[in-house]
Amino acid sequence: MEKKRIVVTGIGLITPIGTGEKAFWAAAIASENGVRPIQSIDVSDYKTKTGGEVLDFNSSDWFTAEESSSMGRSSQFAVAATRMALADAGISDGTIDPWRVAVSMGTTMGEPQILDESVRKKYTGGSEESIPADLPRQYPCGVIPANISRMLGFKGPSVILPAACAAGNYAIGYAMDLIRLGRADVVIAGGSDPFSSIAFTGFNRLLATTKDVCRPFDKERNGMAVSEGAGILIIESLEHALARKARIRAELLGYGIACDAFHMTTPAEDGCGGILASRKALDHAGVSPDSIDYVCAHGTGTPANDKSEAVIAKTVFGDRGTKIPMSSIKSMLGHTMGAASAIEAAACILMLENDTVLPTINYENPDPLCDIDCVPNKARSMKLQTVMSNAYAFAGNTSAIILSKFKGE
Amino acid sequence: MSDRLLLTAMSCATPAGFGLEATTAGLAAKTKPCSIKNYEFHSFDEEVPAYLIPQSWDAATVLGKSGLRTKDRSTKLLLSTIETGLKGIFSDRAPEKKPGLSIGTAFGSVQSIGDFLSDSIVSGVNAVNPVLFANTVINSPVGNANIRYEIKSLSATSSGTFNAGLDAMIYAADHIRSGHHDAILAGGLEEVSYYTTLGFKRSGLLSKAASSRPFASDADGVICGEGCALFLIETAKSAADAGRSAIAYISGYAQTFDPNSGVRGFNPDAEAATVAVNQALAMAGLTASDISFVASGASGNPASDAIEATVISSIFGNVPVAAYKAQFGESYGAAPALAVAAAIIDAKRGFITGTGSDYKVSGNVNLVKADTAVNAKHVLVTSFSCDGNCAALILSMAD
Numbered sequence: 001m002e003k004k005r006i007v008v009t010g011i012g013l014i015t016p017i018g019t020g021e022k023a024f025w026a027a028a029i030a031s032e033n034g035v036r037p038i039q040s041i042d043v044s045d046y047k048t049k050t051g052g053e054v055l056d057f058n059s060s061d062w063f064t065a066e067e068s069s070s071m072g073r074s075s076q077f078a079v080a081a082t083r084m085a086l087a088d089a090g091i092s093d094g095t096i097d098p099w100r101v102a103v104s105m106g107t108t109m110g111e112p113q114i115l116d117e118s119v120r121k122k123y124t125g126g127s128e129e130s131i132p133a134d135l136p137r138q139y140p141c142g143v144i145p146a147n148i149s150r151m152l153g154f155k156g157p158s159v160i161l162p163a164a165c166a167a168g169n170y171a172i173g174y175a176m177d178l179i180r181l182g183r184a185d186v187v188i189a190g191g192s193d194p195f196s197s198i199a200f201t202g203f204n205r206l207l208a209t210t211k212d213v214c215r216p217f218d219k220e221r222n223g224m225a226v227s228e229g230a231g232i233l234i235i236e237s238l239e240h241a242l243a244r245k246a247r248i249r250a251e252l253l254g255y256g257i258a259c260d261a262f263h264m265t266t267p268a269e270d271g272c273g274g275i276l277a278s279r280k281a282l283d284h285a286g287v288s289p290d291s292i293d294y295v296c297a298h299g300t301g302t303p304a305n306d307k308s309e310a311v312i313a314k315t316v317f318g319d320r321g322t323k324i325p326m327s328s329i330k331s332m333l334g335h336t337m338g339a340a341s342a343i344e345a346a347a348c349i350l351m352l353e354n355d356t357v358l359p360t361i362n363y364e365n366p367d368p369l370c371d372i373d374c375v376p377n378k379a380r381s382m383k384l385q386t387v388m389s390n391a392y393a394f395a396g397n398t399s400a401i402i403l404s405k406f407k408g409e
Numbered sequence: 410m411s412d413r414l415l416l417t418a419m420s421c422a423t424p425a426g427f428g429l430e431a432t433t434a435g436l437a438a439k440t441k442p443c444s445i446k447n448y449e450f451h452s453f454d455e456e457v458p459a460y461l462i463p464q465s466w467d468a469a470t471v472l473g474k475s476g477l478r479t480k481d482r483s484t485k486l487l488l489s490t491i492e493t494g495l496k497g498i499f500s501d502r503a504p505e506k507k508p509g510l511s512i513g514t515a516f517g518s519v520q521s522i523g524d525f526l527s528d529s530i531v532s533g534v535n536a537v538n539p540v541l542f543a544n545t546v547i548n549s550p551v552g553n554a555n556i557r558y559e560i561k562s563l564s565a566t567s568s569g570t571f572n573a574g575l576d577a578m579i580y581a582a583d584h585i586r587s588g589h590h591d592a593i594l595a596g597g598l599e600e601v602s603y604y605t606t607l608g609f610k611r612s613g614l615l616s617k618a619a620s621s622r623p624f625a626s627d628a629d630g631v632i633c634g635e636g637c638a639l640f641l642i643e644t645a646k647s648a649a650d651a652g653r654s655a656i657a658y659i660s661g662y663a664q665t666f667d668p669n670s671g672v673r674g675f676n677p678d679a680e681a682a683t684v685a686v687n688q689a690l691a692m693a694g695l696t697a698s699d700i701s702f703v704a705s706g707a708s709g710n711p712a713s714d715a716i717e718a719t720v721i722s723s724i725f726g727n728v729p730v731a732a733y734k735a736q737f738g739e740s741y742g743a744a745p746a747l748a749v750a751a752a753i754i755d756a757k758r759g760f761i762t763g764t765g766s767d768y769k770v771s772g773n774v775n776l777v778k779a780d781t782a783v784n785a786k787h788v789l790v791t792s793f794s795c796d797g798n799c800a801a802l803i804l805s806m807a808d
Contacts, residue, residue, distance in 0.1 A: 098668075128454050140568065163565065203542075257563060258564075260555075
């Protein structure tokens with residue numbers, strides 16, 4: 001197969017610390033904490049009362065009332081972020097062949113609020129009639145890419161890979177394959193997840209949520225923060241981007257996906273799946289571990305994940321494993337589930353462009369089991385050429401992608 | 410397609426029977442829906458027709474009792490299907506080299522999600538069983554299979570609504586053709602759940618006549634079904650190394666999207682579906698006249714059946730058309746994978762399974778009603794989903 005070079009030409013972001021890349025970057029560079037008291041659901045019965053909500057997203061800014069009512073929050077995030085990314089990429093109606101544009105998305109929960117609302121009605125005095133007639137059309141997570149394709153008029157493959165919290169990387173990786181196989185010229189790739197009471201309840205019951213803020217790699221870390229958001233990348237072949245004189249923001253070099261095959265909710269202590277995914281990504285990208293300047297960690301803030309991730313870094317990078325800058329932006333955003341790795345991919349591109357790595361905030365107490373350079377608390381200026389972004393998930397799904405500055409033709 | 414992939418092993422669990430042999434026998438005998446009132450700890454207000462896996466399937470018998478208590482129906486169905494005829498494919502390689510998994514499902518275990526929610530509402534958020542939370546993620550069944558069979562190479566779930574089974578097979582083919590791996594077990598999976606059945610009932614999509622009659626001029630809807638069909642897709646070298654031979658080849662495939670379908674139903678112009686079929690033919694290097702029969706996605710939903718009829722009649726004219734949902738019901742994401750399984754069964758036995766009942770057909774399609782002899786070389790499987798997704802896959806039978 002011809003190894004076409006693959007580039008990113010647009011970014012769209014909806015996050016708890018800002019909607020749009022400028023707002024996001026300004027907040028991230030300032031180490032802003034997006035994990036706050038939850039407003040969207042009643043948390044009085046929960047031990048944890050904080051999470052990451054997108055407070056500056058107004059549906060009416062993006063959609064008519066009719067459009068809003070036809071889509072769940074996950075789709076609304078996804079379509080709005082796609083519009084941002086297309087504008088950033090300089091793609092407007094009629095400028096590209098809609099048959100050659102694919103959509104590749106990831107999610108963890110899909111559109112849970114539609115089922116949540118109906119089940120809540122049914123079990124608080126309702127009946128069968130509480131289950132909405134639109135449930136078959138609006139609930140399946142396949143509606144997320146379908147809504148992007150439908151709202152933007154694209155006619156190529158429209159797929160979703162719900163690989164839980166690694167889903168964004170899965171979707172970005174598949175975008176590379178679709179282009180290299182000649183099945184698309186442009187792929188809208190990313191992830192989207194709304195704040196979900198199911199996820200919030202589940203992670204609470206697993207005792208996996210922090211009581212206050214998310215502090216990855218800290219000795220006193222006590223869990224993750226359930227969050228929401230969307231990240232979208234416009235991915236295309238270099239040839240296609242050059243032909244339309246697009247601004248190239250980064251090059252996507254490769255990806256790897258694998259599995260721990262260990263436990264549904266706990267990562268393997270030896271990091272086997274994460275190591276395998278990283279090595280596959282390096283091999284696919286054709287680069288050595290020594291060429292990686294920075295690692296965007298999965299970094300959830302749970303004791304098990306962060307400890308495992310330090311093992312992965314030291315195994316993949318050898319002696320450099322304790323020295324390579326490796327931060328978790330989930331310390332600021334919380335865990336945006338299936339959107340996380342797509343947002344992190346976009347963050348990596350901004351870091352490459354600004355020669356600055358984002359920090360792990362809320363870090364106070366070093367943990368000998370996480371003996372890495374987590375870029376504590378403040379962003380750091382440094383020369384960057386090539387970066388890796390890792391994402392892991394329930395069911396042992398593991399993934400890594402590698403991005404670099406565009407070096408020219 | 411110069412690098413066409415082999416399909417070397419398969420298994421299925423369908424309303425016609427649990428396992429390949431039972432499904433083959435069930436197709437010949439013509440499957441009928443059952444009627445459910447009390448189902449998975451819930452009660453419907455009235456009897457609802459459904460195509461369920463026959464009660465002869467008992468997950469504990471197939472899989473052993475250990476570890477099953479917290480697994481949901483989708484997971485048990487996937488594991489049982491693998492265990493029955495496919496577990497041997499994982500035995501001769503290291504975990505990171507084993508065939509990967511790529512499974513399509515439209516709804517995942519919506520039963521688990523709905524029950525987790527209802528439990529948190531009825532019993533309180535601090536009373537729900539945390540172990541059951543893992544069942545709420547859509548990739549849970551695949552993850553459970555990765556763990557049971559120690560598969561570290563790939564764990565992928567596709568969820569392209571009613572095309573999910575084909576999406577998962579196409580994802581597997583793309584993953585292999587991209588050089589990431591050489592063998593992937595791929596297919597579709599779906600359970601009948603209380604919540605989706607109610608949703609279909611509320612939306613008016615369920616057949617009031619309680620009959621699944623694809624392409625019928627008086628069809629009034631679908632009957633919910635379930636099932637799992639899995640296929641080992643691999644390169645010629647992988648198959649040769651393992652001593653496996655081809656049952657069939659994946660010769661071509663395509664996916665398109667119709668932006669004018671979705672919110673208000675199907676776009677009758679069927680352009681995207683037509684393009685998908687023509688792209689699949691082009692990829693296979695075949696013409697319409699090479700297709701022996703079409704395994705359609707027709708379900709008894711008049712709107713979607715009209716799209717199938719328009720596309721098939723305009724491209725293929727009088728080609729024989731199978732409608733396996735007459736036997737299986739509408740199993741959403743599993744449906745196109747069940748159609749692949751049935752098409753292979755039919756091609757191998759030399760008969761296209763008929764719908765089993767005679768009725769007036771809407772649209773200009775040559776619907777196979779009674780089992781009909783065929784010497785199948787190439788079979789087209791179609792799936793055109795209500796959300797606008799269109800998928801087509803061409804199988805070429807091994808000699």
